[in-house]
Amino acid sequence: MLHPPHQSLQVAAVPSQRAPARDQAGPWHTEAVCRRDEAGLFFAPSKEPTAARLAREEAAKGVCARCPVMIECREHALLQPEPYGVWGGLTAAERRVVLARRRRREMELKAVSPGNRIAAAG
């Protein structure tokens, strides 16, 4: 799992989220707005109250909205997939929704592909 460009004190304490691998991330990582500031905004501290989480996530999304590599970051987080934190302007829950929609769409496309229609007819 790749660590996002932003550094979080909470994340630094969690071994599974440590060890940035910028060389694996590609060039987008060097352009990340969150490399320079907003530490602690992108990952939830333990036992974060809901209202605080929502406010923090909105603030993180605001940072992402002005990031020149938001699309690349989002795709990275979807493809890995990254299970925690705000990446590319999406929370983990929002990424799960996007992935579920993609899977459903892929299944629908497979169902109507010419190869499947021939198999179903035969």
Ligand code: SF4
């Ligand atoms: S989109 Fe957000 S999380 Fe991703 S690199 Fe940019 S600021 Fe960081």
